[in-house]
Amino acid sequence: MLKVYGDIQSGNCYKVKLLLSFLDIEHEWLHVNILDGESQTHEFLKKNPNGKIPTVEFTDGRFLSESNAILTYFAEDTHYSSSDKFGRAKIAQWLFFEQYSHEPCIAVARFIQFYLGMPIERKAEYEALQISGNKALALINDQLSVTPYLVGEQISIADIALYAYTHVAHQGGFELALYPSIEAWCLRIKTSPGYIAMA
Amino acid sequence: MLKVYGDIQSGNCYKVKLLLSFLDIEHEWLHVNILDGESQTHEFLKKNPNGKIPTVEFTDGRFLSESNAILTYFAEDTHYSSSDKFGRAKIAQWLFFEQYSHEPCIAVARFIQFYLGMPIERKAEYEALQISGNKALALINDQLSVTPYLVGEQISIADIALYAYTHVAHQGGFELALYPSIEAWCLRIKTSPGYIAMA
Numbered sequence: 001m002l003k004v005y006g007d008i009q010s011g012n013c014y015k016v017k018l019l020l021s022f023l024d025i026e027h028e029w030l031h032v033n034i035l036d037g038e039s040q041t042h043e044f045l046k047k048n049p050n051g052k053i054p055t056v057e058f059t060d061g062r063f064l065s066e067s068n069a070i071l072t073y074f075a076e077d078t079h080y081s082s083s084d085k086f087g088r089a090k091i092a093q094w095l096f097f098e099q100y101s102h103e104p105c106i107a108v109a110r111f112i113q114f115y116l117g118m119p120i121e122r123k124a125e126y127e128a129l130q131i132s133g134n135k136a137l138a139l140i141n142d143q144l145s146v147t148p149y150l151v152g153e154q155i156s157i158a159d160i161a162l163y164a165y166t167h168v169a170h171q172g173g174f175e176l177a178l179y180p181s182i183e184a185w186c187l188r189i190k191t192s193p194g195y196i197a198m199a
Numbered sequence: 200m201l202k203v204y205g206d207i208q209s210g211n212c213y214k215v216k217l218l219l220s221f222l223d224i225e226h227e228w229l230h231v232n233i234l235d236g237e238s239q240t241h242e243f244l245k246k247n248p249n250g251k252i253p254t255v256e257f258t259d260g261r262f263l264s265e266s267n268a269i270l271t272y273f274a275e276d277t278h279y280s281s282s283d284k285f286g287r288a289k290i291a292q293w294l295f296f297e298q299y300s301h302e303p304c305i306a307v308a309r310f311i312q313f314y315l316g317m318p319i320e321r322k323a324e325y326e327a328l329q330i331s332g333n334k335a336l337a338l339i340n341d342q343l344s345v346t347p348y349l350v351g352e353q354i355s356i357a358d359i360a361l362y363a364y365t366h367v368a369h370q371g372g373f374e375l376a377l378y379p380s381i382e383a384w385c386l387r388i389k390t391s392p393g394y395i396a397m398a
Contacts, residue, residue, distance in 0.1 A: 073285075076284060076287075
């Protein structure tokens with residue numbers, strides 16, 4: 001059976017869980033505790049030399065890592081991708097935006113506040129992340145005030161990827177009430193058939 | 200004609216130029232000076248609300264941003280992608296690795312040293328980037344000691360994306376001589392038909 005190495009509280013891992021649930025793909029979930037160093041063991045580094053989760057192991061023993069590459073793989077030829085070349089490119093645009101301009105702000109602010117309990121030596125970094133994180137949220141909100149999902153009328157892996165850390169952004173100090181189009185979009189995703197919660 | 204807004208000295212922009220050159224796709228290059236704020240003007244933000252280069256404008260007036268999404272778009276159904284689903288996923292894995300674990304180290308160290316002239320207040324950050332950047336280079340070198348290109352026997356957009364900042368990593372203080380498989384790979388890319396230099 002397909003194996004997924006991850007931690008469901010990590011947005012990067014949860015997004016994989018959410019897509020597999022939407023697609024009803026059977027898998028075994030193997031919990032990896034990064035705070036205990038479980039992603040840095042010799043054994044784990046054979047699965048992913050970069051020492052990161054999520055990592056998936058296919059039944060033939062091959063591995064794939066990078067959450068958004070995993071989403072792209074499983075979404076191919078499903079309605080979580082697009083049948084149109086430009087549509088696929090816009091989905092990819094949002095996926096790269098997520099990893100470069102969104103996750104490093106929202107997820108890291110959440111990590112500092114929610115996991116580390118806001119240590120004083122990371123307070124300045126946390127404050128800076130509020131600015132860049134709110135910029136990312138505003139960009140998402142602007143798009144969602146025009147279209148119901150990030151790339152048009154249909155949910156896609158762009159939405160799943162951005163939803164993962166956005167819907168728990170309050171745990172990183174972000175006020176989602178400032179972004180009404182994001183709140184409405186979160187509700188649309190939460191009420192989609194096959195939805196599974198992070199917790 | 201296809202328009203590309205970018206700065207050829209930026210690896211993220213250069214990688215687009217390199218792929219378009221390899222594929223012999225005619226385009227107009229419009230220089231954007233980010234240090235002069237040209238990516239933050241009202242006019243530019245209409246093209247890419249995230250205010251980043253590269254951004255491409257198609258002849259029908261549609262826009263696409265995020266360098267690796269642009270690469271993915273133009274590589275589709277060419278031999279710079281893969282005809283195999285798992286091959287495409289591994290290419291995507293390297294593209295996301297590049298934006299999350301490579302570019303934020305190598306490109307930022309280069310920016311601090313090469314563009315800003317190593318201001319004292321960014322020295323600590325620069326030193327930290329040497330550690331994470333060398334980790335990224337070691338991972339690339341390990342793969343290239345097994346296969347001639349990052350995903351198997353053929354050059355792909357994974358190589359083009361990683362090559363862009365790797366081949367100028369010395370401008371960020373990295374010693375490429377420590378990574379012989381990277382040096383051999385750089386030479387293979389530089390001597391590929393259609394290659395165009397950054398400068």
